[in-house]
Amino acid sequence: MTNKIDKVIELDHVVIRFSGDSGDGMQLTGTLFSDTSALMGSGIATFPDYPAEIRAPQGTVGGVSGFQVHFGYDINTPGDYADVLVAMNPAALKANAKWTKLGGSIIIDRDAFTAKNLEKAGYKTQDPITEDNLGRFNIISAPISSMTQETLKETGMDNKTILRSKNMFALGMCYYLFNRELTFTEQFFEKKFKKVPAVIEANKMVLKAGFNYGYNVQELTPYKVAAAEIAHGTYRNINGNTATAWGLVAAAEKANLPLFCGSYPITPATDILHELSYLKNLGVKTFQAEDEIGGITSAIGASFAGSFAVTTTSGPGLALKSEAIGLAVITELPLVIVNVQRGGPSTGLPTKTEQSDLLQALYGRNGESPVAVIAASTPSNCFHYAFEASKIALEHMTPVILLTDGFLANGTQPWRIPDMDDYPTIHPPIAKEGTENYKPYQRNPENLVRSWAIPGTPGLEHRIGGLEKMDKTGTVSYVPENHQVMTDLREEKVARIVADIPDLEVIGNDEADLLVIGWGGTYGHLLTAVHDLQKEAKSISLAHFNYIKPLPANTRDVLKKFKKIVVAEINNGQFASYLRSVFPEFTYLQYNKVMGLPFTSIELVDNFNKILEEK
Amino acid sequence: MAAEVKLTFKDFKSDQEVRWCAGCGDHAILNSVQKAMAEMGVPKEKFAVIAGIGCSSRFPYYMNTYGFHTIHGRGAAIASGAKTANPDLSVWVVNGDGDGLAIGGNHFIHLNRRNINLNLLLFNNEIYGLTKGQYSPTTKEGTKTKTSPFGTIEHPFNPGELVLGAQGKYFARSIDVNMKLTQEILIDAHNHKGTSIVEILQNCVIFSDNVHGFYTDKENKLDRQLVLRHGEKMIFGTNNDKGLVLDGLKLKVVTIGENGVTDDDILVHDAHEESPFLHWMLINMKGPDFPVALGVIRSVEDTVYEEKLEAQIASVKASSPIKNMNDLLRSGSTWTV
Numbered sequence: 001m002t003n004k005i006d007k008v009i010e011l012d013h014v015v016i017r018f019s020g021d022s023g024d025g026m027q028l029t030g031t032l033f034s035d036t037s038a039l040m041g042s043g044i045a046t047f048p049d050y051p052a053e054i055r056a057p058q059g060t061v062g063g064v065s066g067f068q069v070h071f072g073y074d075i076n077t078p079g080d081y082a083d084v085l086v087a088m089n090p091a092a093l094k095a096n097a098k099w100t101k102l103g104g105s106i107i108i109d110r111d112a113f114t115a116k117n118l119e120k121a122g123y124k125t126q127d128p129i130t131e132d133n134l135g136r137f138n139i140i141s142a143p144i145s146s147m148t149q150e151t152l153k154e155t156g157m158d159n160k161t162i163l164r165s166k167n168m169f170a171l172g173m174c175y176y177l178f179n180r181e182l183t184f185t186e187q188f189f190e191k192k193f194k195k196v197p198a199v200i201e202a203n204k205m206v207l208k209a210g211f212n213y214g215y216n217v218q219e220l221t222p223y224k225v226a227a228a229e230i231a232h233g234t235y236r237n238i239n240g241n242t243a244t245a246w247g248l249v250a251a252a253e254k255a256n257l258p259l260f261c262g263s264y265p266i267t268p269a270t271d272i273l274h275e276l277s278y279l280k281n282l283g284v285k286t287f288q289a290e291d292e293i294g295g296i297t298s299a300i301g302a303s304f305a306g307s308f309a310v311t312t313t314s315g316p317g318l319a320l321k322s323e324a325i326g327l328a329v330i331t332e333l334p335l336v337i338v339n340v341q342r343g344g345p346s347t348g349l350p351t352k353t354e355q356s357d358l359l360q361a362l363y364g365r366n367g368e369s370p371v372a373v374i375a376a377s378t379p380s381n382c383f384h385y386a387f388e389a390s391k392i393a394l395e396h397m398t399p400v401i402l403l404t405d406g407f408l409a410n411g412t413q414p415w416r417i418p419d420m421d422d423y424p425t426i427h428p429p430i431a432k433e434g435t436e437n438y439k440p441y442q443r444n445p446e447n448l449v450r451s452w453a454i455p456g457t458p459g460l461e462h463r464i465g466g467l468e469k470m471d472k473t474g475t476v477s478y479v480p481e482n483h484q485v486m487t488d489l490r491e492e493k494v495a496r497i498v499a500d501i502p503d504l505e506v507i508g509n510d511e512a513d514l515l516v517i518g519w520g521g522t523y524g525h526l527l528t529a530v531h532d533l534q535k536e537a538k539s540i541s542l543a544h545f546n547y548i549k550p551l552p553a554n555t556r557d558v559l560k561k562f563k564k565i566v567v568a569e570i571n572n573g574q575f576a577s578y579l580r581s582v583f584p585e586f587t588y589l590q591y592n593k594v595m596g597l598p599f600t601s602i603e604l605v606d607n608f609n610k611i612l613e614e615k
Numbered sequence: 616m617a618a619e620v621k622l623t624f625k626d627f628k629s630d631q632e633v634r635w636c637a638g639c640g641d642h643a644i645l646n647s648v649q650k651a652m653a654e655m656g657v658p659k660e661k662f663a664v665i666a667g668i669g670c671s672s673r674f675p676y677y678m679n680t681y682g683f684h685t686i687h688g689r690g691a692a693i694a695s696g697a698k699t700a701n702p703d704l705s706v707w708v709v710n711g712d713g714d715g716l717a718i719g720g721n722h723f724i725h726l727n728r729r730n731i732n733l734n735l736l737l738f739n740n741e742i743y744g745l746t747k748g749q750y751s752p753t754t755k756e757g758t759k760t761k762t763s764p765f766g767t768i769e770h771p772f773n774p775g776e777l778v779l780g781a782q783g784k785y786f787a788r789s790i791d792v793n794m795k796l797t798q799e800i801l802i803d804a805h806n807h808k809g810t811s812i813v814e815i816l817q818n819c820v821i822f823s824d825n826v827h828g829f830y831t832d833k834e835n836k837l838d839r840q841l842v843l844r845h846g847e848k849m850i851f852g853t854n855n856d857k858g859l860v861l862d863g864l865k866l867k868v869v870t871i872g873e874n875g876v877t878d879d880d881i882l883v884h885d886a887h888e889e890s891p892f893l894h895w896m897l898i899n900m901k902g903p904d905f906p907v908a909l910g911v912i913r914s915v916e917d918t919v920y921e922e923k924l925e926a927q928i929a930s931v932k933a934s935s936p937i938k939n940m941n942d943l944l945r946s947g948s949t950w951t952v
Contacts, residue, residue: 232952234951262696287695293692294725297693298699301693301696305698420940455701456681
């Protein structure tokens with residue numbers, strides 16, 4: 001593309017938010033923009049924001065679907081506020097103007113701002129700009145619908161079909177604005193609509209028309225966005241749910257065991273089940289059970305029968321599975337339970353993110369029922385932590401709960417593709433045929449792990465079950481002292497996993513005025529905020545946890561070197577409560593938010609600054 | 616299962632003391648299962664006996680096979696996972712009527728719908744025994760129990776009817792004390808490919824003693840039990856002179872030799888008939904007008920869940936260029952920096 005660029009705005013990174021009616025194709029528009037940006041060497045992070053209803057009432061704020069892309073240099077989050085907002089109708093403007101940076105640009109489809117649509121969106125006047133004081137922004141009022149119609153009027157397509165391409169006009173404008181190449185998107189059309197050449201051509205025309213419109217009008221000042229410093233390697237875009245599914249499959253391959261997933265559809269976890277169902281080429285067996293309990297219990301049956309078994313769910317489903325998790329605890333069978341957290345309680349906010357289930361994961365069962373708990377912290381590291389959760393489950397014969405969340409699950413990131421040769425082999429303690437005098441609860445003295453005798457192995461017939469078992473022999477036992485022994489053994493077995501997990505890292509100085517503590521999906525926002533403050537020479541560091549139970553061995557040593565500690569979470573303080581119970585000698589400040597939304601780096605910076613200033 | 620395996624019922628006895636009440640029907644069923652399994656030609660290590668919670672669910676502890684005593688109601692779901700994961704196993708679920716049809720009712724119907732090749736024994740004593748005497752989903756309406764001191768006001772399930780409603784392909788019924796018939800049915804269930812549901816009318820001596828007494832009564836049992844065998848006439852009675860005929864759309868008990876009824880008029884049992892119509896009527900027969908139907912009432916061949924799954928995996932594997940994780944990681948849209 002050769003452009004006549006008189007002036008440009010240079011930025012390290014830019015946030016663009018596409019928003020429109022849930023039928024306007026905003027998710028696709030955003031995905032195409034982020035794919036092109038990634039292919040052109042930008043760092044990217046994306047986050048979709050869509051309503052729970054498949055087709056919410058058209059034109060209303062409740063039906064607005066959004067997709068945010070953050071691209072450029074040093075990208076850790078999908079960004080807080082948008083530099084550019086695309087609003088395809090009044091409802092999208094109403095819902096998203098507040099997420100636009102002051103002085104940022106808002107592109108609206110002028111043709112959609114009819115009296116009726118304004119009323120549906122909840123505007124009281126015909127002038128939303130004045131009504132909501134939007135003069136603070138650079139409003140670019142473009143006739144997107146009518147220009148799309150004009151572009152395609154010769155094609156003979158009907159009006160409804162034509163208007164379906166208007167998102168490509170908006171995309172074309174953004175491509176002009178950020179100097180993106182059209183080729184990757186054109187290739188996408190060619191592949192996607194292979195069987196309907198007319199549609200390929202129409203989309204290309206509209207995309208180009210949008211690009212040219214941007215070039216021709218005076219209102220648009222193009223941006224020059226810095227390229228990322230990207231390590232050499234082969235990359236792909238991946239979201240958290242796909243990364244999780246792949247991490248599980250990778251672990252099965254490294255353990256040389258078949259993967260079985262027993263699961264039940266639930267937002268926002270279902271995509272993991274979709275992906276695993278698709279991976280029959282790698283021998284994955286998926287069992288879509290009749291309910292959440294059937295999901296986990298079929299997995300427990302598969303684990304008993306010698307497969308690497310997993311179940312996937314979200315908060316309400318984890319609640320339904322809790323009795324069965326206890327069965328896996330007492331029978332000491334390997335099992336990974338993936339919980340993609342969402343806003344709660346009850347049905348809560350199914351499509352919104354929240355760090356809702358930490359305490360449920362740790363304690364939500366009857367009896368003393370320890371399980372390992374691990375949390376992923378970026379969309380792409382869901383792969384790594386799913387692999388780690390699996391390795392721990394299989395090598396330590398224990399259920400492991402892997403916590404991700406709606407933000408990680410649906411967010412995407414470019415991911416440097418790993419080589420499986422760099423991943424360790426997983427060694428489950430499978431009892432061999434010919435084992436003399438096999439006892440199901442005989443333990444490896446080092447890590448207290450029992451061995452796994454798989455049905456079908458001659459000579460190792462034995463019984464396990466939910467009743468308390470006699471130490472070593474595994475027969476049913478009601479002996480009081482034995483229950484104490486077994487309870488202590490189960491707890492100690494999980495505690496000894498600590499030998500296999502890495503130390504907690506401190507980002508920044510090991511000693512400082514303030515330690516920010518986070519866990520799981522808030523990593524990107526916390527990192528951005530702490531980096532920003534470190535650039536201002538503030539005495540602040542970050543310790544972000546992926547291993548929750550057991551905690552890394554050096555946790556106490558890390559914490560004791562800071563004057564103040566603040567635990568920031570998207571809940572009312574669950575990790576803070578847990579840390580207080582494990583290390584009561586420290587004082588924990590809290591920063592909490594429960595709005596179904598990720599943190600913004602800006603609010604974090606403000607809050608940490610306040611803490612630093614307080615004497 | 617090529618190798619000939621010689622086993623006796625003693626091979627299936629575990630070293631655990633059997634703790635059911637003296638006189639409990641479970642003792643006889645345990646013996647029947649151990650004897651039948653010895654006859655199946657399956658190596659002992661291939662058996663997995665899986666149970667939920669309840670008196671009957673202690674069963675795995677008394678079997679010297681792989682066993683899993685799970686949680687209330689979930690035996691069928693856990694067994695579904697075990698068999699799907701490892702189709703080489705001979706999987707047996709032991710359920711009571713509360714475990715299998717109340718808390719586990721959902722798993723029970725979906726197991727039938729999927730037709731996973733495993734066997735489920737439903738011990739039906741029409742009561743919750745382990746929790747000491749509450750009415751169950753099979754308790755007859757009006758029965759006084761600890762939770763229905765004035766008589767139950769609920770309609771009971773007939774387990775066989777539930778099997779048919781869930782598109783089940785196999786249903787058989789026996790009585791705990793009839794060990795010979797139970798063994799015969801268990802071997803037939805083992806040989807049947809698909810989900811085999813075997814209801815065993817079981818006596819709880821403590822909380823529902825004699826609940827099946829009308830049918831098991833020594834004096835009259837031959838007049839009150841009809842043992843069905845595929846291809847044989849539906850004839851019963853002390854004198855072997857009673858039989859079933861169709862009267863319009865209903866079954867009717869007739870006496871051979873009376874009113875011109877001959878042998879030829881009597882219905883012949885067809886367990887393989889796909890239509891559940893006649894099976895449904897047989898399952899629902901009850902005294903005093905009808906005998907209880909025992910034996911293999913329904914046994915229809917159909918495709919089996921785990922075989923279809925294995926076939927799908929094999930076919931996708933054969934046509935996919937992605938053979939391992941490294942292939943998958945590099946598939947689709949990637950770029951190199």
